[in-house]
Amino acid sequence: MDLQRYPWSSESSGMGHLLAYQRAEAALHARHPELSDRIEMHSPLSSLPAMLSVRLSGDRRVLLWLTRFARPHDFYPFWLIVGPDDEGLPRMWDAVTSPEVLADAVRERVRAFEEQRVEASPWRWDEPDGQASIIRLADALAESSFDIRLVVSGNRIRTTQTVDGVEAFPFREHEGDFLEFRVGHHSVRISRKKEIGWLADVHDPELDVQWRIDLHWLLGKEAGSLPGYTEDDQVLGKLHQVIEAAVWDGPPENVVKSPPRKGDRPRIAADRDRSDSLSPHQALQVTMRELLALGFADVAIEGDAESASLTSESLSIASTARPKALGLADVKHLYADASIAKKRLMVLLRTGGMTRPAEEFANRAGAVVFWADKTTGLLAPYGGLAREVAFSEV
Numbered sequence: 001m002d003l004q005r006y007p008w009s010s011e012s013s014g015m016g017h018l019l020a021y022q023r024a025e026a027a028l029h030a031r032h033p034e035l036s037d038r039i040e041m042h043s044p045l046s047s048l049p050a051m052l053s054v055r056l057s058g059d060r061r062v063l064l065w066l067t068r069f070a071r072p073h074d075f076y077p078f079w080l081i082v083g084p085d086d087e088g089l090p091r092m093w094d095a096v097t098s099p100e101v102l103a104d105a106v107r108e109r110v111r112a113f114e115e116q117r118v119e120a121s122p123w124r125w126d127e128p129d130g131q132a133s134i135i136r137l138a139d140a141l142a143e144s145s146f147d148i149r150l151v152v153s154g155n156r157i158r159t160t161q162t163v164d165g166v167e168a169f170p171f172r173e174h175e176g177d178f179l180e181f182r183v184g185h186h187s188v189r190i191s192r193k194k195e196i197g198w199l200a201d202v203h204d205p206e207l208d209v210q211w212r213i214d215l216h217w218l219l220g221k222e223a224g225s226l227p228g229y230t231e232d233d234q235v236l237g238k239l240h241q242v243i244e245a246a247v248w249d250g251p252p253e254n255v256v257k258s259p260p261r262k263g264d265r266p267r268i269a270a271d272r273d274r275s276d277s278l279s280p281h282q283a284l285q286v287t288m289r290e291l292l293a294l295g296f297a298d299v300a301i302e303g304d305a306e307s308a309s310l311t312s313e314s315l316s317i318a319s320t321a322r323p324k325a326l327g328l329a330d331v332k333h334l335y336a337d338a339s340i341a342k343k344r345l346m347v348l349l350r351t352g353g354m355t356r357p358a359e360e361f362a363n364r365a366g367a368v369v370f371w372a373d374k375t376t377g378l379l380a381p382y383g384g385l386a387r388e389v390a391f392s393e394v
Contacts, residue, residue: 001087001090003082006069006090006166007069007070007165008069008070009067009068009069009070020066020099021041021050021051021052021066023099024052024064024099024102024103025039025041025052026099027099027100027102027103028054028103028106028107031100031103031104032104032107035110038054038055038056039052039053039054040052040053040055041053051063051064051065051066052064052106054106054110056084056110056113056114057114060084061084062081062083062084062106062109062110062113063081064079064080064081064102064106065079065080065081066078066079066080067080068168069166069168076095076157076168076170077095078092078093078094078157078168079094079095079097079102080092080093081102081105081106081109081126083109083112083113084113085113089159089166090159090166091126091159092126092157092158092159092168093105093155094155094156094157094170095157097128097155098128101128104123104128105123108120109123121135121138121139125148125151126155126158127151127153127154128154128155129153129154132154132177133177133192133232133235133236134151134152134178134190134191134192135151135153136236137179137235137236137239138151138179140236140240141179144240144241146181146183146240146244147181148179148180148181149180149181149187150178150179150180151178151179151180152171152175152177152179156170156171156173157170157171158171173194174193174384174387174388175191175392176191176192176194176388177191177192178190178191178192178392183243183244183248184247184248185204185205186202186203186204186247187202187203188200188202188203188243188247189201189203189392190235190239190243191392192232193228193388194388195366195384195385195388196226196227196228196230196385196388197228197229197231198215198228198229198230198235198239199212199215199227199228199229199295200212200213200215200218200239200243200246201391201392202247202251207255210255210293210391211251211252211255211293212227212295212391213243213246213247214295214297215229215235215239216229218239218242218243218246219231219234219238219239219242220234223297224295224297225297225312225313225314226295226296226297226315227295227296227389228295228389277375278375278376279305280308280374281305281308282377283373283375283376284301284308284309284310285301285377286376286377287310287348287372287378287379288300288301288310290377290378290379291310291379294379294389294390294391295389296312296314296346298312298313298315299311299312299315299317300312310348312343312346313343314344315344315345315346315368316334316337316338316341316343316344316345316346317346317348318334318337318345318346318347318348319347319348319372320347320350320351320352321350321351321374322351322352323351323352324352325352325353325354325358326347326352326353326354326355326358327354327355327357327358328355328357328358330358331347331354331358331361331362331365334347334367335361335362335365335367338367344366344367344368345362345365345366345367345368346369346370347362347367347368347369347370348371348372348379349372349382350372350373351374353382359383362383363384363385366385367383368383368386368389369381369383369385370382370383370386
């Protein structure tokens with residue numbers, strides 16, 4: 001990798017960095033004493049700050065560097081591990097990664113180069129825990145020759161290419177553990193969310209749409225009514241064998257336009273159709289299609305055009321358009337009604353929002369809360385569970 005290709009910050013020094021390097025160096029000596037006579041703290045390029053390195057044959061090195069990108073992208077420090085044959089975007093580790101993990105990652109990079117092989121899992125994915133479910137799935141897919149592009153679990157920071165250049169991007173917790181790979185021209189993200197389990201989403205860049213695979217049907221031949229699949233063994237044992245066929249089937253009837261990519265102009269609801277305003281019934285149909293695309297498979301419209309509402313066998317759907325925010329008592333009342341009906345609560349906010357105590361209770365109660373634009377019917381996540389359910393940026 002040509003280190004001078006990227007706009008590294010010159011502010012990558014100081015006492016905190018020195019202590020971090022000392023801890024990493026001590027971990028390398030303690031965990032991998034066979035490398036001790038090859039470990040150096042130095043500055044190989046006069047324009048770059050100090051970094052750790054391990055010497056290889058032919059005056060080559062594996063570098064360990066605590067740095068950040070130059071302004072305006074220097075908001076997030078990270079560790080960079082660079083091998084002599086690296087190409088493409090930099091491979092990053094979160095700044096809070098333990099010295100022991102960094103030492104093992106550097107050692108595996110050294111061994112892989114010297115033995116002329118691919119790095120072993122989980123280091124090949126820039127991850128610390130080989131027993132994580134998403135890592136085991138990535139390994140199984142890689143063995144089946146899938147083109148794995150990204151794996152994120154314990155290490156939440158990666159490089160991303162934006163319209164403004166290369167940036168360090170921290171993935172949020174609501175995105176869960178996930179991997180991305182390509183099948184033909186489709187991009188697939190399989191994720192394991194904390195609350196709802198496994199999701200499998202497909203992006204077609206030619207049509208600029210996303211859709212969600214029904215894992216309940218794919219793995220158990222029984223249609224699911226809610227997004228998310230919780231049985232790890234089923235996913236790990238079967239998904240890599242059948243996902244390619246499911247992707248090649250193409251998009252189903254219910255798809256959504258892809259979320260904006262990082263660096264794109266934010267897409268507003270009116271972009272979908274600026275010339276025609278939707279009637280309340282048409283907006284409700286859009287909301288229904290959005291929910292179906294997300295995996296709420298039994299949502300339907302009941303009633304005539306004047307009194308239509310959304311109904312579901314598995315959800316208690318409450319839609320509110322009052323200007324005042326829903327309070328704690330309001331949400332508790334809705335939750336009680338849903339509990340009596342033995343359904344999960346879904347709240348569609350058209351105006352007003354929720355108070356903080358009400359939102360916190362909704363999150364604890366496992367309610368799915370969306371903003372639902374009253375003029376377009378388009379959805380945006382409001383609560384924590386809705387953020388897990390929503391399609392990710394692509």
